[in-house]
Amino acid sequence: MSLPQPVPPSWKDLGKSSNDLLSKDFPISGTVLEVKTSTPSNVTFKVNGTRDNKSKHILGDLEAKYTDKAHGLVFTQAWTTKNVLKTQVELENQIAKGLKLDLSTALTPDTGSKTAIFTTTYKQPGLHSRAFLDVFKVRGLLALLAPPSPRTPSSAGTASCSVQRRRTTSRRARSPSTRLRSASAPEYAVTLHGLGNLSTFAASYYHRVNPDVEAGAKAVYDTKATTQGVSLEVGAKAYLDSAAFVKAKINNSGILALGYTQSLRPGVRASFGLALDTQRLNEVSPEGPAHKVGASFTFEG
Template sequence: MAPVDFPNIAGSTNGLLGRDFFHLSPAALEIKTKAPNGVAFTVRGKSQDDKSISGGLEAKYADKASGLALTQAWSTANVVDTKIELDEALTPGLKTEVSTSFLPTSGTKAAKLGIYFRQPSINARAFFDLLKGPSFTGDATVGHDGFLAGAEVGYDVLGGRITKYSAAIGYSVPVYSAAITATNNLSLFSASYYHKVNPAVEAGAKATWNSKSASQVSLEVGTKYAIDSNASAKAKINSAGIASLSYLQTLRPGVKLGLGISVDTQRLQEPAHKLGFSLAFDA
């Protein structure tokens, strides 16, 4: 089995503590359906804190026999996105994709080429921005017996200079994982761990230090409890005193309701708290 890609070396902790899993948007709706010919449709909508609403419509068709997939999306920002993917057509473990976006109102265009290569001990990715720069971003992760090491680099082809670089090391087994990452040109350091205590309880923590802007270390801890096969609850708190709680319930097969609340424990008497919910349909 190939190791995880570079952004997911600390993926278990990030997934447990991630903001999107706490349903903190004032309202979020997601509907997924699949046509008889295999075309999958996804409609997403989310209300923002400034009371605006963002959303999009996406259609995806995948031919498993050839490994070819086509995705097209149109968002409320009037951005038209197209992605063409070709999986394992040339050699096992190799995937290529071309992504384009177009903004009709301004004529702004973007085109990117992505190359992915996965083998039992390595996971490498390369992204080329064909119109802007051109520029290149690549990362790779190697793994052996649970140990992981990865690096990322960005390069401006015309300028002939490195634009960014990051590194990470980690250890991951099914019961627990730990990772240390250094991103933003090795200026933002994070140490994290994740522990699956038992089939119903998960716990994790993450400490972050920005060497350029902060002298203190920020800390975030969280846990998840699976109440039963259809319901789970999560809680987290950070060193700034922001506490978040969420509850996810499967109402029926294909229908999930999420509820979330965020409380600033340092400003209990002020309107600094958030309450939100999400509703997801999958048919």
């Protein structure tokens, strides 16, 4: 008797562990403040503000989200400091099991600019499909995230099949413009990508060394890039205790990034980041910003 086939992950989730390790919790571009509160009536309010170190500008947004789990409905409304009104309506598992409908709109009253993207996602054992339609441009794209077949049409966009399971998994996926191979186990994940008609190649790995230490790396080779060679980045994360961890990463350009995150109390978290150009440490007066520093504060209640 065969086991039920799991739902394949979405394309963006492939290599997610490595990407999160190398990109998150490094607040080096400025200062970020996020305040989030929830009400007993399933309404969540969030205020987010960011001060960019380079431009010195402060950008932010105010967001309200209503969730009705009984009917699979999520309604989100946001207003940004650039005077952009954003609305998102999500409906899941109501019309059919595994089907999710999503309508995301944005309106800029100052210029009259507007966008509306309608997305459908359908998940079943062995199948993960996604289709979206730009309402104002009337252009759709279908991406099938399931085991491909020779009859897969060229309009299907990208395809992938990689399933996270308790045993080691190794799958391959192909489309006219993309190749992918992924292997995973509970303690590691390896992903290979061939993108843009095989003009860009990427390889990444993530390894949970032990419960307190994680490591990962990513290499990218772009045949169309002006600079030759492979871009390489490697990083690690170590938990100091149950409330704090440190992260570090360095790339082949000599940029070293350090991050420290501390939970001060339930719902309150602070992160600090530092980026150093190790090739310019001895310069007395370097041209341009050689090093960066930033912080992030999150309050949730």
